[in-house]
Amino acid sequence: xxxxxxxxxxxxxxxxxxxxxxxxxxxxxxxxxxxxxxxxxxxxxxxxxxxxxxxxxxxxxxxxxxxxxxxxxxxxxxxxxxxxxxxxxxxxxxxxxxxxxxxxxxxxxxxxxxxxxxxxxxxxxxxxxxxxxxxxxxxxxxxxxxxxxxxxxxxxxxxxxxxxxxxxxxxxxxxxxxxxxxxxxxxxxxxxxxxxxxxxxxxxxxxxxxxxxxxxxxxxxxxxxxxxxxxxxxxxxxxxxxxxxxxxxxxxxxxxxxxxxxxxxxxxxxxxxxxxxxxxxxxxxxxxxxxxxxxxxxxxxxxxxxxxxxxxxxxxxxxxxxxxxxxxxxxxxxxxxxxxxxxxxxxxxxxxxxxxxxxxxxxxxxxxxxxxxxxxxxxxxxxxxxxxxxxxxxxxxxxxxxxxxxxxxxxxxxxxxxxxxxxxxxxxxxxxxxxxxxxxxxx
Amino acid sequence: xxxxxxxxxxxxxxxxxxxxxxxxxxxxxxxxxxxxxxxxxxxxxxxxxxxxxxxxxxxxxxxxxxxxxxxxxxxxxxxxxxxxxxxxxxxxxxxxxxxxxxxxxxxxxxxxxxxxxxxxxxxxxxxxxxxxxxxxxxxxxxxxxxxxxxxxxxxxxxxxxxxxxxxxxxxxxxxxxxxxxxxxxxxxxxxxxxxxxxxxxxxxxxxxxxxxxxxxxxxxxxxxxxxxxxxxxxxxxxxxxxxxxxxxxxxxxxxxxxxxxxxxxxxxxxxxxxxxxxxxxxxxxxxxxxxxxxxxxxxxxxxxxxxxxxxxxxxx
Ligand code: B12
Ligand code: SF4
Numbered sequence: 001x002x003x004x005x006x007x008x009x010x011x012x013x014x015x016x017x018x019x020x021x022x023x024x025x026x027x028x029x030x031x032x033x034x035x036x037x038x039x040x041x042x043x044x045x046x047x048x049x050x051x052x053x054x055x056x057x058x059x060x061x062x063x064x065x066x067x068x069x070x071x072x073x074x075x076x077x078x079x080x081x082x083x084x085x086x087x088x089x090x091x092x093x094x095x096x097x098x099x100x101x102x103x104x105x106x107x108x109x110x111x112x113x114x115x116x117x118x119x120x121x122x123x124x125x126x127x128x129x130x131x132x133x134x135x136x137x138x139x140x141x142x143x144x145x146x147x148x149x150x151x152x153x154x155x156x157x158x159x160x161x162x163x164x165x166x167x168x169x170x171x172x173x174x175x176x177x178x179x180x181x182x183x184x185x186x187x188x189x190x191x192x193x194x195x196x197x198x199x200x201x202x203x204x205x206x207x208x209x210x211x212x213x214x215x216x217x218x219x220x221x222x223x224x225x226x227x228x229x230x231x232x233x234x235x236x237x238x239x240x241x242x243x244x245x246x247x248x249x250x251x252x253x254x255x256x257x258x259x260x261x262x263x264x265x266x267x268x269x270x271x272x273x274x275x276x277x278x279x280x281x282x283x284x285x286x287x288x289x290x291x292x293x294x295x296x297x298x299x300x301x302x303x304x305x306x307x308x309x310x311x312x313x314x315x316x317x318x319x320x321x322x323x324x325x326x327x328x329x330x331x332x333x334x335x336x337x338x339x340x341x342x343x344x345x346x347x348x349x350x351x352x353x354x355x356x357x358x359x360x361x362x363x364x365x366x367x368x369x370x371x372x373x374x375x376x377x378x379x380x381x382x383x384x385x386x387x388x389x390x391x392x393x394x395x396x397x398x399x400x401x402x403x404x405x406x407x408x409x410x411x412x413x414x415x416x417x418x419x420x421x422x423x424x425x426x427x428x429x430x431x432x433x434x435x436x437x438x439x440x441x442x443x
Numbered sequence: 444x445x446x447x448x449x450x451x452x453x454x455x456x457x458x459x460x461x462x463x464x465x466x467x468x469x470x471x472x473x474x475x476x477x478x479x480x481x482x483x484x485x486x487x488x489x490x491x492x493x494x495x496x497x498x499x500x501x502x503x504x505x506x507x508x509x510x511x512x513x514x515x516x517x518x519x520x521x522x523x524x525x526x527x528x529x530x531x532x533x534x535x536x537x538x539x540x541x542x543x544x545x546x547x548x549x550x551x552x553x554x555x556x557x558x559x560x561x562x563x564x565x566x567x568x569x570x571x572x573x574x575x576x577x578x579x580x581x582x583x584x585x586x587x588x589x590x591x592x593x594x595x596x597x598x599x600x601x602x603x604x605x606x607x608x609x610x611x612x613x614x615x616x617x618x619x620x621x622x623x624x625x626x627x628x629x630x631x632x633x634x635x636x637x638x639x640x641x642x643x644x645x646x647x648x649x650x651x652x653x654x655x656x657x658x659x660x661x662x663x664x665x666x667x668x669x670x671x672x673x674x675x676x677x678x679x680x681x682x683x684x685x686x687x688x689x690x691x692x693x694x695x696x697x698x699x700x701x702x703x704x705x706x707x708x709x710x711x712x713x714x715x716x717x718x719x720x721x722x723x724x725x726x727x728x729x730x731x732x733x734x735x736x737x738x739x740x741x742x743x744x745x746x747x748x749x750x751x752x753x754x755x756x757x758x759x
Contacts (some may be wrong), residue, residue: 432700
C-alpha cells in the first residue's frame with residue numbers, strides 16, 4: 001500500500017541536512033509520497049527503511065523508457081492484472097532482431113523496414129518499435145559494427161543483446177547516449193553490467209534461472225544504482241512464459257514482492273512459435289518483445305490486437321461530433337449521418353473517399369457507440385439528430401434537405417423524418433457499398 | 444524453484460462432455476470434455492481442468508460463408524458431409540460445428556433437409572458435433588426438433604440461444620438429451636440473466652455453454668476479450684450462474700475490411716492470422732472451445748494452445 005507523507009516523515013532521519021536537495025525532511029517526505037523524488041535520494045536512510053520506502057512509494061510496476069526522441073517508448077507503470085479493472089497503459093514495444101553475423105546491407109534493409117512500416121488505423125499510427133541487435137560471435141568489434149549499421153539508417157530504440165560486458169560496451173560506445181536497453185545482467189556479471197547501465201544512463205534487462213533469484217538480482221542491481229530494470233522471462237515453453245509473467249504481475253501489483261515490480265521482457269524466438277508468443281506477450285504482461293522480422297500478414301493482426309488490448313475499456317476511441325468534409329463538397333453534396341465512434345467514422349470516411357463523391361459527414365454524439373450498438377442502446381435518436389442538425393448549422397451548408405442514414409439505423413427513419421422535417425434516405429448497411437448506393441440514388 | 448502465482452480462487456468451471464460413443468448410446472468415435480478449470484487459463488503446472496479445444500466450422504449453404512474460405516475449399520464446401528469428413532481427416536479439429544445456414548436464407552421451405560444434412564454429417568465424421576440451427580421464430584420449433592431427433596443419443600451441442608430466442612433450443616436439449624449454447628451480447632450481466640432464465644425453465648446448468656459473443660479483431664474483440672476474463676474470474680470467485688465453459692468463434696473475422704480487401708495471393712495467410720490472433724487470445728481469456736473457418740488456422744492454433752498448455756518435463 002502507498003504510504004502517506006506523515007508516515008514517511010516518521011521514518012526519515014530528520015536531520016534536515018538538505019543533501020537530498022529538499023529544504024527539510026518534511027518536504028522530502030511530501031514529495032516522496034507523491035512520487036516526485038526517490039527514496040534513494042536521501043543518503044542517510046538505513047537499508048531497511050530505504051527498501052520499505054522505495055517499494056511503497058513507486059508505482060507497482062516501474063516505468064522504463066527505452067530510446068530517445070520521437071520513436072522512444074515507455075513501458076511499465078501498470079496498475080492492474082486485468083484490463084477491465086481499469087486499463088493497460090503502456091503497450092509493449094516490438095523489437096526486430098538483427099544479428100552481428102548479418103552483413104550491413106541486410107541489417108539496413110531490416111532497419112529501414114521497421115522504420116518505415118506504418119499502419120494507420122482509426123486515425124492512429126501503428127508501428128513496429130525498434131531493433132534488437134544480437135551478438136552471436138562474441139566479438140566486440142563485430143557487435144560495434146552491427147550497431148553502427150543500425151544507427152546509420154534510423155534513430156530507433158534499440159536493445160543491445162550481449163552478455164559479455166566487453167561486447168556490450170562496444171555497442172554502448174556507439175549508441176549509449178540514446179538510451180538503448182542493455183541485455184542482460186545475470187548473477188555472474190551484474191556488477192559490470194550495472195556499472196555500464198549507470199555510466200551510460202541506460203535501462204538494464206536482467207536474467208536469472210527462476211523468479212526467486214531474479215528478485216534477488218533486481219535488488220542487487222537497484223542497490224548498484226541501476227534502477228530502471230526489465231525482467232527477462234524468456235523460456236522455451238510458452239506455458240512457462242505465461243505462468244512466470246502472470247506470477248510477476250501478481251507479485252508486483254499486490255506489492256507482495258516489490259523486487260519484481262518491473263516491466264517484462266520476452267524473446268519470442270525461444271519458443272519456436274513466433275505468432276503465439278507475440279500474442280501471449282501482448283495479452284499477458286509483456287513490455288519488450290523481441291522477434292525475428294514479423295511477416296507482413298501477421299504484422300497487421302499483431303498491431304491491431306495490441307491496439308485493441310491497450311485501449312481504455314471504459315472509453316471507446318471517439319472523435320468530436322460535428323461536420324466533416326470528404327473532398328470538396330458544394331451545397332448540393334450528399335450528407336451522411338453517422339456516430340462518433342472512431343472506428344465507424346474512419347471506416348465510413350475511407351469508403352466515401354474511395355467513392356469519388358464529394359460529401360459531408362454529420363457526426364452525432366453517441367458517446368462513442370457504433371451504429372448498431374447505439375441503436376440497440378437507444379443512444380441514436382431522432383431528437384439527437386434534430387439537435388445536431390441545428391447545432392452544427394447544417395441547413396446553411398447545403399441547398400437540399402435530404403439526410404442519408406446508416407442502413408442499421410433504418411428503424412429510426414420515419415421518426416427522424418417527423419422530428420426534423422428532412423427527407424431521409426436509408427443507406428446501405430455496409431459502408432463498403434456506399435459508392436454503388438450513391439451512383440444509384442444520388443443524382 | 445519457480446515462484447507461484449498468487450490468486451486463491453474458490454470456484455470451478457463446470458465440466459461438460461460433448462458427444463456420445465456407442466457405449467453411451469451414440470455413434471461418435473470419441474467424446475470431448477471441457478471445463479474443470481480452477482484457475483486462469485493455462486495457469487498452474489500442469490494447468491487446471493481441460494485443455495481448450497478447437498472446433499472447425501462448416502455450413503450447408505456456402506453462399507453465406509466467407510469468400511476466402513470458399514475460395515480455398517473450392518467444391519469441397521458444397522457437400523457438408525464430405526466437407527466434415529475431409530476436414531476431420533486432414534486437419535484433425537476436436538469438434539465439427541455445422542451451421543445450417545440454409546435455414547437462414549429468405550424463403551427457406553425445406554425442413555426435411557435439416558434431418559438429412561445432420562444425418563449425413565453424423566455419418567461422415569466420428570467427431571463430436573456442434574449444430575447451429577435457424578434464427579427465426581417461425582422455423583425454430585421444427586428445425587430444432589429435427590436436429591434433436593436426428594442426433595438423438597449423440598449428446599450434441601446445439602445453438603444458439605439468445606435472450607429473445609431460446610425456448611425451442613432449450614426444449615430440444617431437454618427432450619433429446621443435448622447440450623446448448625447461450626449467447627449474450629458482450630455483457631456479463633446479460634450472460635448471467637440468460638443462464639438463470641434457462642434454469643428456470645428446467646434446463647440444468649451442466650447443459651449450458653456460454654457464448655459471450657465475439658467481435659472480430661479490430662471490430663470489438665477487446666470487449667469480448669474482457670467480458671470473457673470477467674466471466675472466468677466470476678466463476679473462479681464462485682458465482683454459480685457463470686460457471687459454464689465458454690465457446691468463442693472467429694465468425695466475423697473473415698469478413699472484416701483487412702481480410703476482404705487483402706491481395707488474393709495473401710488472402711489465405713491474412714485469413715489465418717486474423718483468426719489466430721483472435722482465437723488464441725480467446726483461449727487465454729478463458730474460452731474452452733474456440734472456432735475457426737479457415738482450415739489452415741487449425742494447425743497453428745493447436746500448436747499455440749499446446750505450447751501454452753504444456754511445459755517441458757511438466758503436464759501433458
Ligand atoms: C463492440 C460491441 C459492443 C461494445 C461497444 C462498442 C462501441 N464503441 O460501440 C459494447 C460491449 C459496449 C456493446 C454494448 C452493447 N451492445 Co454491442 N456490439 C458490439 C459489436 C461486437 C461490434 C460493434 C462495432 O464495433 N462495429 C463496427 C462499426 C464500424 O460498425 P458500425 O458503427 O455499425 O458501422 C458500420 C455500418 O453501420 C456502416 N455505417 C456507419 N455509419 C454509416 C452511415 C451511413 C450513412 C451509411 C450508409 C453506413 C454507415 O459502416 C460501418 C462499416 O460497414 C456488435 C456486433 C457487430 N457485428 O456489429 C455488437 C452489437 C451491435 N451489440 C448489440 C447489443 C444488443 C448491445 C447492448 C444493447 C447489449 C447490452 N449490454 O445491453 C449494449 C448497448 C450499449 C450500452 N448499453 O452501453 C447487438 C445489437 C443487436 C441489434 N441488432 O440491435 C450486436 C449486433 C451484437 C449481437 N448480435 O447481439 N457492444
Ligand atoms: S537528505 Fe534525508 S535527512 Fe537530509 S534533509 Fe533530505 S530527507 Fe532529510
